[in-house]
Amino acid sequence: xxxxxxxxxxxxxxxxxxxxPVLWLSSGVLISVGLIWGFFFTPDDYRQGSTVKIIFLHVPxxxxxxxxxxxxxVASLIWVVRRHHVSALAAKAAAPVGIVMTLIALATxxxxxxxxxxxxxxxxxxxxxxxxxxxxxxxxISLWEAIDNPDTAADLTxxxxxxxxxxxxxxxxxxxxxxxxxxxxxxxxxDEKENVADAFSNPLYVCMAGFVLFFLALVFYRTGTEIRAxxxxxxxxxxxxxx
Amino acid sequence: xxxxxIRDLRLAVRAGGGFGLGLAFFxxxxxxxxxAVGPQSDLLARIAPGVLWLGAxxxxxxxxxxxxxxxxxxxxxxxxxxxxxxxxAVISIKALAHWIATGLPLVLxxxxxxxxxxxxxxxxxxxxxxxxxxxxxLSVIGAFGAALTVGLKRGGLLLSLLVMPLYVPTLIFGAEAxxxxxxxxxxxxxxxxxxxxxxxxxALMPFASAAVLRINLR
Numbered sequence: 001x002x003x004x005x006x007x008x009x010x011x012x013x014x015x016x017x018x019x020x021p022v023l024w025l026s027s028g029v030l031i032s033v034g035l036i037w038g039f040f041f042t043p044d045d046y047r048q049g050s051t052v053k054i055i056f057l058h059v060p061x062x063x064x065x066x067x068x069x070x071x072x073x074v075a076s077l078i079w080v081v082r083r084h085h086v087s088a089l090a091a092k093a094a095a096p097v098g099i100v101m102t103l104i105a106l107a108t109x110x111x112x113x114x115x116x117x118x119x120x121x122x123x124x125x126x127x128x129x130x131x132x133x134x135x136x137x138x139x140x141i142s143l144w145e146a147i148d149n150p151d152t153a154a155d156l157t158x159x160x161x162x163x164x165x166x167x168x169x170x171x172x173x174x175x176x177x178x179x180x181x182x183x184x185x186x187x188x189x190x191d192e193k194e195n196v197a198d199a200f201s202n203p204l205y206v207c208m209a210g211f212v213l214f215f216l217a218l219v220f221y222r223t224g225t226e227i228r229a230x231x232x233x234x235x236x237x238x239x240x241x242x243x
Numbered sequence: 244x245x246x247x248x249i250r251d252l253r254l255a256v257r258a259g260g261g262f263g264l265g266l267a268f269f270x271x272x273x274x275x276x277x278x279a280v281g282p283q284s285d286l287l288a289r290i291a292p293g294v295l296w297l298g299a300x301x302x303x304x305x306x307x308x309x310x311x312x313x314x315x316x317x318x319x320x321x322x323x324x325x326x327x328x329x330x331x332a333v334i335s336i337k338a339l340a341h342w343i344a345t346g347l348p349l350v351l352x353x354x355x356x357x358x359x360x361x362x363x364x365x366x367x368x369x370x371x372x373x374x375x376x377x378x379x380x381l382s383v384i385g386a387f388g389a390a391l392t393v394g395l396k397r398g399g400l401l402l403s404l405l406v407m408p409l410y411v412p413t414l415i416f417g418a419e420a421x422x423x424x425x426x427x428x429x430x431x432x433x434x435x436x437x438x439x440x441x442x443x444x445x446a447l448m449p450f451a452s453a454a455v456l457r458i459n460l461r
Contacts, residue, residue, distance in 0.1 A: 174412040
């Protein structure tokens with residue numbers, strides 16, 4: 001029993017269909033519990049008032065925005081090295097989810113920033129690198145859409161993903177150099193000095209877990225759609241050949 | 244390799260305006276800026292390094308789709324791919340030719356356009372140095388974008404969308420070096436970072452470009 005068995009589209013579809021209801025259900029429960037807990041059962045911050053509670057959407061979305069790209073990177077590498085089609089399709093399926101997560105993070109950040117920082121947008125390193133990440137997603141998705149041949153598209157986007165990762169990291173450090181930050185430090189990290197208070201971190205963990213499962217469910221679902229779309233394409237092509 | 248370089252340069256100079264077009268675009272962008280932001284000389288002096296860098300970047304971008312498209316259409320790219328010269332070398336030479344035909348004239352023209360934008364006197368040297376260090380990176384990264392989109396019918400717009408995010412680090416350090424130079428501050432750190440990025444992409448990017456080109460030539 002190795003993980004590569006799931007590179008078989010049929011096997012992947014079978015097992016993902018078994019896993020998906022669990023993922024949908026648990027992510028729904030976790031997100032609802034986390035958000036309700038976070039919105040109604042945590043105290044207001046003494047400086048930020050109730051606006052602090054947007055953190056329960058902002059942080060998990062930002063987390064998934066970055067990890068979706070990371071997942072695309074891993075899937076692209078698997079495609080380049082082992083040439084499993086499911087892997088390329090999973091990368092394709094994750095990109096739109098990632099770009100939406102990036103948008104959610106940017107939008108919730110702007111909504112929170114307006115009352116707190118007095119501005120919807122500032123050219124802060126974190127904000128800027130998220131905007132750059134958004135542009136990378138945009139380029140990646142457009143390249144997928146632009147190329148007809150699925151294998152060529154998978155190859156080219158995989159290499160774009162690898163190169164883009166290097167440049168995204170470079171940009172992250174470049175913008176640090178270019179402007180001073182307004183954004184607060186990490187909300188959660190292993191050295192606990194600058195973390196958010198416990199009252200907020202527990203529902204935040206729940207929300208983050210919910211978003212991770214939600215992302216997985218979406219990616220499984222969309223990968224399944226891509227596999228079926230490709231099958232239909234192949235069947236239609238065969239039918240045309242026979243006719 | 245020299246033969247290929249000379250051929251590409253000849254084509255760039257002769258084949259109908261591709262050579263001067265980038266320069267003309269750089270000029271017109273620079274001329275349009277005062278119309279857009281107003282003619283106050285202190286404002287222009289403050290934004291001049293950034294505007295000139297952005298103008299150079301856009302002119303470079305404009306000429307990228309010619310980098311491989313013509314060779315792709317008439318089939319000479321296939322010949323080059325089957326030639327004994329490795330594809331990595333071919334793409335490096337093509338990027339070099341693009342830099343000599345587009346980047347270098349931009350570097351030389353930038354001080355003249357700096358006069359139009361009232362660039363402070365201290366800024367000229369560092370503007371030229373930063374452009375000289377940064378434009379090769381623009382050409383090499385651009386060659387990767389050109390290789391990605393070479394097989395597409397209307398790849399021009401997509402090319403810009405793909406390449407511009409990759410230009411972010413180069414632009415940040417290049418414009419920062421030029422800006423600090425114009426304000427009379429120390430320029431070592433951004434210049435070193437810029438040189439590092441240029442050296443890194445010149446060394447590594449041709450491999451990615453050649454890999455992409457091989458996929459497109461399949």
